[in-house]
Structure formats: structure tokens, C-alpha cells
Amino acid sequence: MxxxxxxxxxxxxxxxxxxxxxxxxxxxxxxxxxxxxxxxxxxxxxxxxxxxxxxxxxxxxxxxxxxxxxxxxxxxxxxxxxxxxxxxxxxxxxxxxxxxxxxxxxxGGGLHGRAADLAELSELVREHPLVTLSGGSGIGKSALARHLPEPPSATLARVDLADCTDTTGLLRALAGALDARGTGQPDRAALLRHLGRRPGLLVLDNADRVARLLVPVVEELLAHGAVHVLVTTQVRLHLRQEQVYRLTPLAVPPPGTSLAEALQYGALDLLAARARGHDHRFALTVPVLADAIELCRQLDGLPLALELAAARIPALGMAGLLQRMDERLTVLATGHEGVPARQRSLYDAIAWSYALLAPDEQALWCETARLQTPFSLEDLIAVGGARDIGRTLDLLGTLVERGLLRFDTGPVPCYTLEASHRQFARGILKTVVGA
Ligand SMILES: Nc1ncnc2c1ncn2[C@@H]1O[C@H](COP(=O)(O)OP(=O)(O)OP(=O)(O)O)[C@@H](O)[C@H]1O
Ligand SMILES: [Mg+2]
Missing domain, CATH: 1.10.10.10 (Winged helix-like DNA-binding domain superfamily/Winged helix DNA-binding domain)
Structure with missing residues (x-):
């Protein structure tokens, strides 16, 4: 309009x-x-x-x-x-x-609290041939990418790569974007030439498991000079042309915020909308506001966790849910088969991110669960968790990039391991190390 x-x-x-x-x-x-x-x-x-x-x-x-x-x-x-x-x-x-x-x-099922992200991302995909939308499991990468506007006078194609594990599957999925899905092996060069010459936006969604295989494919696509590519993934491509957009959680209102103001915050807005979706009688009123804000805070504004929590409100109530936050990894779950397996519980979502890590990244991340959070690099060194400082910084960088640690600059730069991640990492330490 x-x-x-x-x-x-x-x-x-x-x-x-x-x-x-x-x-x-x-x-x-x-x-x-x-x-x-x-x-x-x-x-x-x-x-x-x-x-x-x-x-x-x-x-x-x-x-x-x-x-x-x-x-x-x-x-x-x-x-x-x-x-x-x-x-x-x-x-x-x-x-x-x-x-x-x-x-x-x-x-209905619209996008909550992402107007600024959507505007910035739209701008980036117009300016850069390759944009990676990164962030942890369930933070809303795919949801945001789905709401990108159709580029004027250009094509837009989306390909879900969640089920791809090898190059053949990847090329088949790309052929699907052209409605050229055949039964045999797609002709790689012809396919990439055709896609690469189409002016428009190609969204490669959920590329986590094929990010590395995607590198030569995307390079080839971009070499044809027309198409712009947006990849949603927890794992970066590390290409020279790559512009990363790091998606952060939905904004959470500070405690004591008035109802009207609190609803301006994406996390609360999403929680209220989804809770109403599960029971039309649900109304966010002043008596439940403090609990609702606390729930958003404890769930770190993570959209997937908020959606799973909203589904539990009819059975537990807002206060009951808060009391069960120590069991959040299993309480926040759904049996719906329409939901991808990695998003059926908070546990599954974190397990998916964990599985994408290399063994030394996994080990360091679990070690951080032994520290008080937030912690500094010096705290990590003090407990012997950073013997090779260069490598440790690489590992910490990856963990921050994947949304598994938060890094805050400030008078004392520090890392935060969010409560949900802490519960998961402690569980691993108990089963694997017996600690
Ligand atoms: N801003 C939002 N407003 C409304 N719903 C959202 C928003 N962000 C995410 N969601 C919902 O939260 C759930 C998780 O979001 P989404 O699938 O986009 O996450 P993701 O980052 O792509 O996760 P994954 O890494 O598992 O692919 C989905 O049901 C999605 O519709
Ligand atoms: Mg996704």
C-alpha cells in the first residue's frame, strides 16, 4: 500500500x-x-x-x-x-x-517484535550478494526469512535444506526451487548457471548440516552475477563475500514495566499471542504480568521456548510454569508431528546445536557450566580451561556465534551461559564425565 x-x-x-x-x-x-x-x-x-x-x-x-x-x-x-x-x-x-x-x-501466526530486524535484513539482502542469517536454535531465523518481502520485479525462491545431508540432496533441493525436480542426478553446472543468472533472492533455509557443502555451490551461484542468496544457518559459510546478520533474542521487558509498555516487547507480545491461540479466554492482565515478564526473562526471549511455554499455560498456568523452570528442558515440549524433530522440545533444540559443534567446542562449552556466570576469560584461565589462548578464543568465538554463549563488552568483558544452556551442559557433564 x-x-x-x-x-x-x-x-x-x-x-x-x-x-x-x-x-x-x-x-x-x-x-x-x-x-x-x-x-x-x-x-x-x-x-x-x-x-x-x-x-x-x-x-x-x-x-x-x-x-x-x-x-x-x-x-x-x-x-x-x-x-x-x-x-x-x-x-x-x-x-x-x-x-x-x-x-x-x-x-494470526505473524511475526512478533522483528520490525527493525526485518527492515535491516531486507536492506542487507538488497545490498549484498550473500547474507547469512545466524543465531541459535529456535531464535527465529527461518521465521524472519519467511517474512522477507518479494523483491520488486525479481523472483524469490526458498529451499528448505533441513533434511539434506550430502551434495546430491542439496542439488536435488535446489532443482526443486526451479520446479526441475527430476528422478535422476541433476546436472550441477546447468542448474547452478540457471539459478545464478536469475535476478532475485534465493533463500537457503536451515542449512546447518550442509553449510560446508554449500560453500562451493554458493560460490558457483554468485559467480553468475545475478542472484542474491540468503542462508539461514547456525554454521557460517566463511566466504569472503559473506555478510552475517546475527539475530538476537526477542526483547524482554524489564520487571515492573506497565502492561501497555510491556506489550511493545517482542517476547511478551509473542507469549501472549500464542497463549491466546491455545485458549481464546487467555488475557494478559495486570495480576499475571509480573510472572509473564519473569517467564520471558528466564527463557531469554527465545521464540521457540516461548511458544512451547505458551502451550503449557492451559495445563500449568503462568505461575505453575515458572515453578517448573528447573525442568524446562523436558517440560517445554510438544508431541506434534508437524513440528520438525529438532524443535519438539527445548532439549531437542539445544541438542541440535550441541551436535553441530566440534568435540573441543563441546568440551569447552560444558566446562563453562562449572563456572559462575557471567565469567571472564581470566576466570576460564584460572580454572585451567584455556591452555592455548589462541585456540580458546577461536572456540569461544564459535560458541558466541552459535548463540551458545553471550558476550558482553563493558568495563569487564564477560561471557554468559544462559540458564537453559547451563541445565543442558550440566546434564552432559553428569552423564559423560560423571561430574
Ligand atoms: N518473531 C517471531 N514471531 C512469531 N513467531 C516466531 C518468531 N520467531 C520465531 N517464531 C516461531 O518460533 C519457532 C522457532 O522459529 P524458527 O523455526 O524460525 O527458528 P530457527 O532459528 O529457524 O530455528 P532452527 O535453528 O531450528 O532452524 C517457530 O515456530 C516460529 O514460527
Ligand atoms: Mg530455521
Whole structure:
């Protein structure tokens, strides 16, 4: 949709002006989408509140906060108040496609808390021929890649590589992107030439297990000069042209945040939306807010963990879930077969990342579970965990890159082993080392 000089991309939940992404919160985006869909009519306050906070009891001033955010972005006169009733857009609106898409996305299985990531990533994939979207298991790499907008006048193809383990499987999957899936061995050179010459974006999703095999394939694709490639993977390709986008967890509100403000944070927004998906009566109210924020904090804003936790709320309640955080690796699980095996529990997700590590990376990571967290390099040296400093820094770098350790710069740079990872690593130490 064209709104004045702005472009609104509902499915991608992205707002642009003169081609540049504009930072906008998820709620403000949803309000704008409803206003645009109603244009030139007024959108009633009740309609806006239901569309933007589905199932939640929120006060009217939350809507006013979003309207004033929008006025800052679009201009003071861009939204007229119809006193006592609602709001109306004062900008020209041209619609291409489905004007209500954004509202439906917000209420359904849409992307939460990633507007800024989506805008930045869209920019990167336009500028760089090869972008790697990296981050730990279940952090939302594939979800973000799925919401990238279709490049204007270019093709977009997505290939899921999760089940590929060898080059033959990889080439078959790529042939599928061209609808050229044959029964025999694909002609590698012809296939890569064809794909490489297509202007557009090729998304190679879930490439963890074939990242190394992908290196020569991607080099060959890029040599043809047209296609841009986005790879989602925990394991980097380490190619010269590679631009890495490190996805971080969803933002978690600090304790004591008000309900209206807390819902601006992706982690809480996702937890509330998924909890409502499991029971339409669920409402995030002030009495459960503190527990909900604590749950998001304990789960480190990890989308997969939040989704699994939301599914347990009908059986345990928010407070009951919090009491079971020591057993989170198994409590946060689902029996649904439609979910990939690596995402059926928090344990499975961490085990997948662990299995991708080399033996010395695994050993060092488990050792860090013996230290108090956060810890510094000096702490690691003091317990004899860093005999070869150069190699240790390499290993730590990989663990940070894979989302298995967090590195914070500051007066004393330090590493944090998150609680879920700590539980897993301690379990390994117990079974393998007997420690
Ligand atoms: N921002 C988000 N909003 C809503 N749902 C999300 C978001 N991020 C992730 N999810 C959901 O969380 C789950 C895990 O996300 P996703 O599969 O994208 O993670 P991933 O990083 O690709 O994991 P893996 O490393 O296992 O491939 C999925 O069900 C996904 O739909
Ligand atoms: Mg994925």
C-alpha cells in the first residue's frame, strides 16, 4: 500500500519511505494498517483496539500512545482525531493487493517484535550478494526469512535444506526451487548457471548440516552475477563475500514495566499471542504480568521456548510454569508431528546445536557450566580451561556465534551461559564425565 510518501508492506510488516525502512513498533504498524484499510473512512477506537490487541484488555491511552508515535513518523497532520469516536488517515492511500493482510497477520501466526530486524535484513539482502542469517536454535531465523518481502520485479525462491545431508540432496533441493525436480542426478553446472543468472533472492533455509557443502555451490551461484542468496544457518559459510546478520533474542521487558509498555516487547507480545491461540479466554492482565515478564526473562526471549511455554499455560498456568523452570528442558515440549524433530522440545533444540559443534567446542562449552556466570576469560584461565589462548578464543568465538554463549563488552568483558544452556551442559557433564 502507498500511504502518502510511505509504502506499507503488510505481509513483511515493513514500512518504507523512498525505499528506506522506517523503524516502527509492531503495534503502531498494526494501527496504521487498520487506518489504511479503513481509509477514507474513520477507524473506530473499538475496532482498532480489537484488531491491534486481540484478546487483551487494554486501556484507551495505549491507543493514543500508538497514534502519537505514528504522527511522529507520518507527520502531525497525517492522522485526524474524530473526538469520542476514532481516527482517520489524512494521506492518500493506494492499495495494491490485500489491504487487510497486516491486521490478519497480527492476529494470526505473524511475526512478533522483528520490525527493525526485518527492515535491516531486507536492506542487507538488497545490498549484498550473500547474507547469512545466524543465531541459535529456535531464535527465529527461518521465521524472519519467511517474512522477507518479494523483491520488486525479481523472483524469490526458498529451499528448505533441513533434511539434506550430502551434495546430491542439496542439488536435488535446489532443482526443486526451479520446479526441475527430476528422478535422476541433476546436472550441477546447468542448474547452478540457471539459478545464478536469475535476478532475485534465493533463500537457503536451515542449512546447518550442509553449510560446508554449500560453500562451493554458493560460490558457483554468485559467480553468475545475478542472484542474491540468503542462508539461514547456525554454521557460517566463511566466504569472503559473506555478510552475517546475527539475530538476537526477542526483547524482554524489564520487571515492573506497565502492561501497555510491556506489550511493545517482542517476547511478551509473542507469549501472549500464542497463549491466546491455545485458549481464546487467555488475557494478559495486570495480576499475571509480573510472572509473564519473569517467564520471558528466564527463557531469554527465545521464540521457540516461548511458544512451547505458551502451550503449557492451559495445563500449568503462568505461575505453575515458572515453578517448573528447573525442568524446562523436558517440560517445554510438544508431541506434534508437524513440528520438525529438532524443535519438539527445548532439549531437542539445544541438542541440535550441541551436535553441530566440534568435540573441543563441546568440551569447552560444558566446562563453562562449572563456572559462575557471567565469567571472564581470566576466570576460564584460572580454572585451567584455556591452555592455548589462541585456540580458546577461536572456540569461544564459535560458541558466541552459535548463540551458545553471550558476550558482553563493558568495563569487564564477560561471557554468559544462559540458564537453559547451563541445565543442558550440566546434564552432559553428569552423564559423560560423571561430574
Ligand atoms: N518473531 C517471531 N514471531 C512469531 N513467531 C516466531 C518468531 N520467531 C520465531 N517464531 C516461531 O518460533 C519457532 C522457532 O522459529 P524458527 O523455526 O524460525 O527458528 P530457527 O532459528 O529457524 O530455528 P532452527 O535453528 O531450528 O532452524 C517457530 O515456530 C516460529 O514460527
Ligand atoms: Mg530455521
Amino acid at each position: 502507498q500511504i502518502g510518501s510511505f509504502e506499507l508492506w503488510p505481509a513483511a510488516r515493513c514500512l518504507r519511505q523512498h525505499g528506506k525502512p522506517i523503524a516502527i513498533t509492531g503495534r503502531a504498524f498494526d494501527v496504521l494498517a487498520v487506518l489504511a484499510a479503513r481509509h477514507p473512512d474513520m477507524a473506530r477506537k473499538s475496532e482498532l483496539m480489537t484488531a491491534v490487541w486481540p484478546g487483551l484488555v487494554v486501556e484507551e491511552n495505549n491507543l493514543q500512545v500508538q497514534i502519537s508515535l505514528l504522527r511522529k513518523i507520518l507527520g502531525r497532520e497525517a492522522i485526524a482525531t474524530v473526538p469520542g469516536f476514532g481516527y482517520c488517515l489524512n494521506l492518500a492511500v493506494t492499495t495494491c493487493g490485500d489491504a487487510t493482510g497486516a491486521c490478519r497477520t497480527a492476529a
